[in-house]
Amino acid sequence: MTYLRLLQHRAEDGTRSVILAEGDAAHFLNGATSVRALALQAIEQGTSLAEAAKACGLGASVDIAAEQAAGRLLAPIDHDDAAHVLLTGTGLTHLGSAEGRNKMHQAAASGENVTDSMRMFLEGLEGGKPAPGAEGQQPEWFYKGDGSQLVGPGDPLTMPAFAKDGGEEPELAGIYIIGNDGQPYRLGLALANEFSDHVTERHNYLWLAHSKLREAALGAELLLGEVPEKIEGTSKIVRGGETLWEKPFLSGEGNMSHSFANLEHHHFKYDLFCRPGDIHVHFFGTATLSFSDGVTTEEGDVFEISAAPFALPVSNPLARAQARSVAVKAL
Structure with missing residues (x-):
């Protein structure tokens, strides 16, 4: 069984993003900058957090292990x-x-x-x-x-x-x-x-x-x-x-x-x-x-x-x- 996971990312220039990971695959979410904002959006729309994340659409793929090693992953x-x-x-x-x-x-x-x-x-x-x-x-x-x-x-x-x-x-x-x-x-x-x-x-x-x-x-x-x-x-x-x-x-x-x-x-x-x-x-x-x-x-x-x-x-x-x-x- 694979599990959906959300991660928060901060680039070298300070730009924040949210990553959706499923199994070994991970992608940036279009337009998402924080898990909190995504959660509030899900509540307002009456959807689950997973549904709200998927509705953003997938952007570029990302190696989350490499990003963690580089210190670019935040607390979720x-x-x-x-x-x-x-x-x-x-x-x-x-x-x-x-x-x-x-x-x-x-x-x-x-x-x-x-x-x-x-x-x-x-x-x-x-x-x-x-x-x-x-x-x-x-x-x-x-x-x-x-x-x-x-x-x-x-x-x-x-x-x-x-x-x-x-x-x-x-x-x-x-x-x-x-x-x-x-x-x-x-x-x-x-x-x-x-x-x-x-x-x-x-x-x-x-x-x-x-x-x-x-x-x-x-x-x-x-x-x-x-x-x-x-x-x-x-x-x-x-x-x-x-x-x-x-x-x-x-x-x-x-x-x-x-x-x-x-x-x-x-x-x-x-x-x-x-x-x-x-x-x-x-x-x-x-x-x-x-x-x-x-x-x-x-x-x-x-x-x-x-x-x-x-x-x-x-x-x-x-x-x-x-x-x-x-x-x-x-x-």
């Missing part, structure tokens, strides 16, 4: 005003995800010593895939920032100067836009590196909120339509040109304790997340972390995440921001 969604992009996520959503969390917190997960993390995981396992029309168990939820925290498929992931760690989280991210009537629309899914500070989280799980206020990376491709029940990929860390750590990861609803629909419901049930025109990037969680295997990352390490049916990986070097002083002035 953005907004002219980064404040109108919200990055959020859910955790303990995948089968096996509680194992890594409990390793991190170094706590027992049985009897009277069940951690809050394990309890939340077990509740999701029991009620995270409700029947259509029923309300399932709500997941762990967190906020990562606005669109200023979103980086492209080859850009550095920069941790703050005060960060204790910069660690990868290979995931799927749902990409959404809110229509003029407040209706959320899922545009598709992207391969993602959610990126967190696991040392900070391990110190005290109540610091999870702090640990998540970090950048995140999206792969270049927006996967349209229904997604595979199971997705298998590889997450690895490259240091000095050599693979330091590598492990398969699983995603897709067949490998999750929650359904996409349940995670979406518990995000968009809040009116503040249904503001017309806003973009939402929602990270669906993972069960695979190098940190759980005792890896300590270093500046210059490269995170490489790949998974079919995405043709391109998301590959980001780790960097650290310069320290700055923060002092509030009375006005």
Whole structure:
């Protein structure tokens, strides 16, 4: 089965375009300059995003792997005003995800010593895939920032100067836009590196909120339509040109304790997340972390995440921001 994917491209002169890829073939779309504009057009016309893309007509063919290598592919969604992009996520959503969390917190997960993390995981396992029309168990939820925290498929992931760690989280991210009537629309899914500070989280799980206020990376491709029940990929860390750590990861609803629909419901049930025109990037969680295997990352390490049916990986070097002083002035 072949999947349609949309990609955003920026030429050397700054000109923006949208690419439609199907299988190994990819073409520029005539007249399209952003996925967001294309999505708003689809909503206005009452069509799907795929139909709106095809209606543009195909232009010149393009080698998307070569364009990514040249640094000309962007994250597959953005907004002219980064404040109108919200990055959020859910955790303990995948089968096996509680194992890594409990390793991190170094706590027992049985009897009277069940951690809050394990309890939340077990509740999701029991009620995270409700029947259509029923309300399932709500997941762990967190906020990562606005669109200023979103980086492209080859850009550095920069941790703050005060960060204790910069660690990868290979995931799927749902990409959404809110229509003029407040209706959320899922545009598709992207391969993602959610990126967190696991040392900070391990110190005290109540610091999870702090640990998540970090950048995140999206792969270049927006996967349209229904997604595979199971997705298998590889997450690895490259240091000095050599693979330091590598492990398969699983995603897709067949490998999750929650359904996409349940995670979406518990995000968009809040009116503040249904503001017309806003973009939402929602990270669906993972069960695979190098940190759980005792890896300590270093500046210059490269995170490489790949998974079919995405043709391109998301590959980001780790960097650290310069320290700055923060002092509030009375006005």
